[in-house]
Amino acid sequence: MGTGFAIGAALFAVTGIVTVLIWPRERSSAASVASVESSDATAKLDVKQLLRSFIPPTKNCRDFYLALMGRLLLILGWNMISGYQLYILQKYCGLSVKDSAATISTMSVISMVVLIVTSMVSGPLSDRLQRRKVIVAIGSVIIAIGVAIPCFMPNALGMMLFAGIGGAGYGIYIAVDQALNVDVLPSQEEAGKDLGILNLANTVGQVLAPVVVGAIVLATGSYAALFPIAVVAVLLGAVFIILIRRVK
Template structure:
């Protein structure tokens, strides 16, 4: 099936079959990579660190998260740009997606079998490179293959897959918390499948061999990585809002196992049970919010209303474990905060595409916007780690997250290009 003609400007159309195939591809891809990553990042890796370095696990985990986020930041930007310039019989995006899945799957499995922290860190960083070899071109395809009137719906399927995968990944990870190697095997296989399944499900991408080639020197290639400046006010407001919102979310999400064990006082076994409960709750609420808010946003032609509601729900979710130092507080965080995050995620990528200053450079510019995700993964854990090291408690983590999500909402509301 052929590629859609000029969808980025909103003039293209999708057949019913292609709409279904894109929805399935976006959901399956997001579900698989997030499930695989969360098995490791949310449960198995922090528990392994707690086993081998109980006195310094917070600091080591913060360093690992920061290193992998930096690797994601660089690879997302580079691959986004290079996929714009790729000319092959398989199209611009497909070769990166398929090869990235294989690299990410092998190296994510390596995290569970390598013998020391340095090699674990190297393999984890390579896994993030492979992951972003898939994410950058997949998100860029929203601009060059999906009409503007359907981006909210497609963004909703991306968000739903991500949130469903995150929840189920934590459940799977909790099952393997005392028997870790099989869990690493599962995560590696599922990560490798994410890219392969994406390109099998979505409509075949047209060859890019006949597209005009981007000629130039190495200097021209390096210059092409420059961030957008002309007409880019809304672009940078979206970047700031997304970064701050994700800072707040990852401050708690990446430390939920330690919060349950060190802040609330649960044992390893009890914390695994609580994470499973939180994940089941998150799975239900995120699917409801993500799959409803995106299509509603398309129907009413507005992106900001879901963001405001999502920010309020996230702030409430952050406040509950702060005020209720109990497993119930964290479960309610998953319920209310998870609903809010699903609502935000359902319009997130659609909003990002809508504020692009130059759709011809969608891969590169969306790569820059996706840096906000890696900054959130990097800075959020650093902030949490710094607060815990400085105060010896998680008490200040929650109000800090509330302030950050409020600021995020302010920045997004200042965007003029979208309603």
């Protein structure tokens, strides 16, 4: 595992440097600095304005919060299964530790391939059709189908089908969801802050997943109930996306 972490750290470092080297250089800020220094209005730090910048949007924000809830529920449902594959394979499917590790390796390859393919196709397709929420909702439904399969196939094949079908839906979702989020921003002047709030759905969903999974397993003594609950979460996320009005 140490080798894997070392390679990951090296890749992050290299890609960070490469990004700085190839990214278009910004316009010189010398004139802007001089303007700021000569302006009394901006010379002092406005604490109230700073604190106000952390307040979530309160106007023209219906679609914004629908997108937020849609992403939160989908990330929650997805991570309830993808984050616990090893335990599911051992405790639910009855595989040994060795067979579980081999199955996860196969699932990872399947997910990677289908995710790359579907994300490369669905992004340009969304731009050409000028459709966002429909494609995001379709991706969510495909994820739900993938998650539901192990309910009826509690074995390695069922989990591999989850990786393939669910991974395809997730590829469709991630390719278009961010564009959808940009389209529902209440204010272009506060786009950075609002996108940050939307991105919190990723973190919160990943944090909530262990809490929900732990509660379900403790209450039922099994991993079987994870699948229908995850399906419901993902489909509810799709409903929130469909209710968005501003975006087609």
